[in-house]
Amino acid sequence: MKNRREFLLKSTLGAAGLALAPAWLQGAPNLIKSLKKPNSLINGVQIGCITYSFRSLPDQSAEATLKYVKECGISAIELMGDPAESFAGMPxxxxxxxxxxxxxxxxxxxxxxxxxxxxxxxxxxxxxxxxxxxxxxxxxxASMKPFEELRKMYQQAGVEIYAFKPAAFGQNNSDAEISYGMRAAKALGASHVTLEHPSDDAHTMRLGQLGEKNKMNVAYHGHEQQTFDFWDTALLQSKRNTLNLDMGHYIAAGHTDLIALIEKQHDRILSMHTKDRQTPANGKGNVVWGSGDTPIGEVLKLMQKNRYKFPATIELEYEVPENSNPIQEVQKCLEFCRKSLA
Incomplete structure (x- = not known):
């Protein structure tokens, strides 16, 4: 009874003390809870990462992928299909x-x-x-419940999924498969799905219409075939058709109007792959950030100045040095972003 009375007394005093404490101290439990969570929102610019960056690591499970993302300090991602679909039970x-x-x-x-x-x-x-x-x-x-569970697991760890990229949106995929991919993206909390631009106007029309039906945005990725008007037809076909711009590939294609493109299409860009590539004159190499010709820092500053809300997605494609690993290299890319936005 004595111990119980002491416990009740201390609890009451503690509660009273907390009620009279400053606002910042009252929020201490939430602060403590978030201490170990990653944060890659840097001065108003969301830096993300596509989980393709970890493709060379042996464990590609959803749990391992989350571990890689957290170790990098990334708080928002474009999730490849395999980790999520294997988690959901795909053969x-x-x-x-x-x-x-x-x-x-x-x-x-x-x-x-x-x-x-x-x-x-x-x-x-x-x-x-x-x-x-x-x-x-x-x-x-397939049930959507496993995708909802994965979303909760990632959110509890401090990681949001803003895009989903399963291999479900090709010309040979049925409408049912495409709708499945969009519903899975929604269950994961993503605002859009991503895929390589099919260079097929009929298919971008089809995807746009299915996006409207499923209330999901479709963001088309481009490689060196990207041009200033590369996405124009798809954008006119449906409000659900959007851009997954790749700044590195755009520079490697020899274009010099990247900033103008971003300024023109910023409200239709839902995510932007970020990497450093060289111009054709310099070999088109995929190189360590800061050693190529892609104006990564300038673009990040533009996003910050104009308060663009789409994420800059780190995509690790340069060769990982022998004394390093993908996690360390993504960390370096993130640090490059921090310095650019300081």
Missing amino acids: ASPINRMRMWQLGGKVRRGESLSEEDSKELAELQKEADAYSKIVAEWRSK
Whole structure:
């Protein structure tokens, strides 16, 4: 009884003391709760990261991906499809994707394949087609609850998901698969889905219409095919069609009007991939930030000055040094942003 009375007395005094304490002290529990959470909102500019940046790390689960993001100090992300869909129970792929990418790369570059390589690529493609059917069937029945759970797990860790990029929006995907991807994005808390621009006006029209139906924005990513008017047709087709601009690829394509493009399209840009690439005259290299020709700092300052709300998404594509790893390199990119926005 004595111990109980002492506990009640201390609790009452503590509550009374807290009620009379300054406002900042009353908020201490919330401050303590958020101490270990990442924060990459820098002086009004949201710096994010696409989880593709961690592709070389062995564990690609949703839990491991969250760990990588937190270690980098990133508080907002563009989430690739695999971590989320595997978390939601999608059947694992039996395909050696790295090998398929290597052989496909030779074909894309116009290199001839040996008879053995041609047979291997054909077999891999056959496996991929079969797997696509399995995935389509799974997606047609997939519950959104696991995606909602993943969203909560990330939010509790201080990480918001602003974009989702599953391989569900291609010309060969059914309307049901595309709608599934958009509903999953909504369950994850994303404002938009991202995909490579298909260079197909009929398909951007289709995606825009499905975006309207599912109340989800579609942001088209571009590589070196980006031009000042690259997105114009898609933007006219639907209010749901938007930009996922890539500043590095734009510079590597030889363009000099990046700032003008951002100023023109800022209200239709939902996220912007940020990397440092060289101009064609300097080799088009994908290089360590600050050593290329992409005006990253100038763009970040523009975003800060004009209060643009879209995130600058770190995309780690330069070769990671032998004595480093993707997490350390993303941390360096984030620090580059901090110094640019100081």
